[in-house]
Amino acid sequence: MQRRRLRERLLYFAIVPAIVFAVLVLGGIALRTTLQIEKARQQTVFDATLTLADERVDRLDKIIIAQDNVVAAHVDIANLTTIARRWLPTASRETPTVRAILVLDLSHDSRDVLAFASRAPGREDDAFRRLLLGRLFSSLNFEGNTEELRHLHQIIDQQSILISYWQRSYAGRRYLVVAWHDVPRLVHDVFPRLYRDIDRGNSRMNITDEEGRIVFGPPIKAGEFTVGRPFPTTLYNWRLQIALTSADDLGDKVERQRMVELGMVGFAAIVVLVGVMIVIFASIKERRLAALKSDFVANVSHELKTPLALVRMFGEILLADRVASEDKRRQYLQIIVSESERLTALIENVLDFAKVERGKAAYEFAPGRLEDVVSRAVDVYRYRAERDGIVVHLASAEGLPEAMIDARAMELAIINLLDNAFKYAKDGGRVDVDVVSDDGSVVVRVSDRGPGIDPEEQERIFERFVRGRRAGEQRIRGSGIGLALVKHIAESHGGSVEVKSPVTEDGKGSVFILRIPALRGEPRGGSKRLSPAPSEPDIEPEVA
Ligand code: ADP
Numbered sequence: 001m002q003r004r005r006l007r008e009r010l011l012y013f014a015i016v017p018a019i020v021f022a023v024l025v026l027g028g029i030a031l032r033t034t035l036q037i038e039k040a041r042q043q044t045v046f047d048a049t050l051t052l053a054d055e056r057v058d059r060l061d062k063i064i065i066a067q068d069n070v071v072a073a074h075v076d077i078a079n080l081t082t083i084a085r086r087w088l089p090t091a092s093r094e095t096p097t098v099r100a101i102l103v104l105d106l107s108h109d110s111r112d113v114l115a116f117a118s119r120a121p122g123r124e125d126d127a128f129r130r131l132l133l134g135r136l137f138s139s140l141n142f143e144g145n146t147e148e149l150r151h152l153h154q155i156i157d158q159q160s161i162l163i164s165y166w167q168r169s170y171a172g173r174r175y176l177v178v179a180w181h182d183v184p185r186l187v188h189d190v191f192p193r194l195y196r197d198i199d200r201g202n203s204r205m206n207i208t209d210e211e212g213r214i215v216f217g218p219p220i221k222a223g224e225f226t227v228g229r230p231f232p233t234t235l236y237n238w239r240l241q242i243a244l245t246s247a248d249d250l251g252d253k254v255e256r257q258r259m260v261e262l263g264m265v266g267f268a269a270i271v272v273l274v275g276v277m278i279v280i281f282a283s284i285k286e287r288r289l290a291a292l293k294s295d296f297v298a299n300v301s302h303e304l305k306t307p308l309a310l311v312r313m314f315g316e317i318l319l320a321d322r323v324a325s326e327d328k329r330r331q332y333l334q335i336i337v338s339e340s341e342r343l344t345a346l347i348e349n350v351l352d353f354a355k356v357e358r359g360k361a362a363y364e365f366a367p368g369r370l371e372d373v374v375s376r377a378v379d380v381y382r383y384r385a386e387r388d389g390i391v392v393h394l395a396s397a398e399g400l401p402e403a404m405i406d407a408r409a410m411e412l413a414i415i416n417l418l419d420n421a422f423k424y425a426k427d428g429g430r431v432d433v434d435v436v437s438d439d440g441s442v443v444v445r446v447s448d449r450g451p452g453i454d455p456e457e458q459e460r461i462f463e464r465f466v467r468g469r470r471a472g473e474q475r476i477r478g479s480g481i482g483l484a485l486v487k488h489i490a491e492s493h494g495g496s497v498e499v500k501s502p503v504t505e506d507g508k509g510s511v512f513i514l515r516i517p518a519l520r521g522e523p524r525g526g527s528k529r530l531s532p533a534p535s536e537p538d539i540e541p542e543v544a
Pocket of ligand 1 (some may be wrong): 420424461466467468471477478479480482483484510
């Protein structure tokens with residue numbers, strides 16, 4: 001017992017909080033993991049987009065540099081006059097975006113243009129030459145390895161200029177080779193080839209200049225998954241931007257996902273908590289029931305003792321032949337009979353209750369007169385009424401209808417009601433038992449003038465093992481199964497039992513009303529007048 005209690009304590013104060021804590025921790029970890037996975041997924045999408053952008057800006061650089069290399073191959077410093085002849089025939093195929101090639105003499109400050117080859121000679125060539133010598137030259141980078149290929153990307157008068165340049169030395173002189181790239185052609189011919197494939201499906205791309213103006217592609221809304229990359233070496237003032245058009249959707253989806261995950265973790269935690277609570281409540285209930293059951297065993301044993309003691313005492317008196325008169329002898333025998341009947345009823349109570357508990361209670365119904373059953377039950381209490389000084393007044397209406405009853409079970413029910421009236425309402429001095437017909441039912445009313453039953457207890461006293469407050473306080477014997485059995489018997493007969501209390505104006509007494517459906521609607525003889533049962537007059541206490 002001690003160990004069991006210890007185990008239960010352990011359950012309530014250690015294991016349950018531990019389970020709740022573990023659930024919360026696990027829920028938290030699960031939530032964090034899913035959020036981390038989602039974050040990693042976002043990161044993967046972001047990285048993939050970035051890689052795509054890097055690869056595409058590199059591709060343009062490679063195309064331009066490849067053309068620069070072709071130009072370099074055609075420029076023979078030793079023989080500058082051959083440039084146009086060597087380059088122009090293949091220019092549109094090999095260097096489609098190079099508009100002109102120019103060679104400058106760097107050895108003199110005059111920076112003479114030693115050679116100039118243009119694919120479309122015209123006034124723009126002169127303008128370019130002037131621009132190069134006047135405004136661009138100062139921006140050229142001549143540091144470090146002077147033979148290295150370099151690029152200059154600048155906006156001049158709202159126009160983007162891209163030139164590739166490198167130096168050459170020959171015969172003690174230094175030359176500058178410049179390839180003038182046709183930027184509009186790059187935008188119109190090369191960009192579509194390079195970038196159209198990105199600009200469909202789930203992604204959008206565009207290219208913007210240094211001021212953020214779009215030079216190619218549609219406008220894109222800067223969202224969570226927009227990636228921008230400048231061209232590394234050639235059009236370095238421009239940026240390629242890639243955005244997932246579903247970026248907003250993705251954001252919403254992530255948010256929704258987060259809410260769903262959160263909801264699921266919360267729901268799981270609630271389910272587990274509810275489960276734990278149900279287990280706790282069930283175990284509390286189980287504990288209470290176990291306590292009630294053990295009280296029940298003690299109470300039943302105690303109840304058996306009293307009638308047994310009486311039977312034994314009067315049996316011994318009779319055996320010893322110490323009886324004053326024949327009347328007394330009869331009276332003692334009567335006590336023995338009625339106490340053994342009470343004993344039988346008590347044992348039957350317990351056995352029937354056990355059957356009800358196991359779901360094995362079976363009744364044998366037959367048409368019968370309820371008033372006869374009631375009268376027999378009252379008879380059993382004759383001696384007790386005399387002993388306790390209680391008047392039992394039995395009144396049955398005339399011509400009551402019969403009912404389908406199990407007489408034995410019904411008697412047990414009435415005995416239980418009478419027993420209670422005797423136990424709890426002894427001080428009332430009077431118990432009334434009425435049998436009447438009412439609205440198609442035969443109704444047995446057992447009323448007393450005892451202390452009554454508290455309103456909050458009136459419902460619960462019909463539950464098994466439940467005893468009233470007063471029963472406990474005043475140590476009135478009982479096992480708490482009587483009314484549960486009465487209820488079961490009544491309901492098995494298609495009827496009901498209820499209690500009303502108080503019944504008198506001074507707030508005393510209770511009346512138990514047992515209702516059993518009548519076999520015929522109309523009472524025999526049609527009268528409902530109450531009269532004392534002819535066979536059984538009122539039981540009056542014996543006056544000493
Ligand atoms: P028991 O009498 O063994 O306690 P019952 O199921 O017969 O069990 O009754 C349940 C409770 O109902 C009693 O403990 C008592 O508090 C209350 N009760 C029953 N009948 C009466 C009555 N006539 N007057 C007052 N209280 C009653």
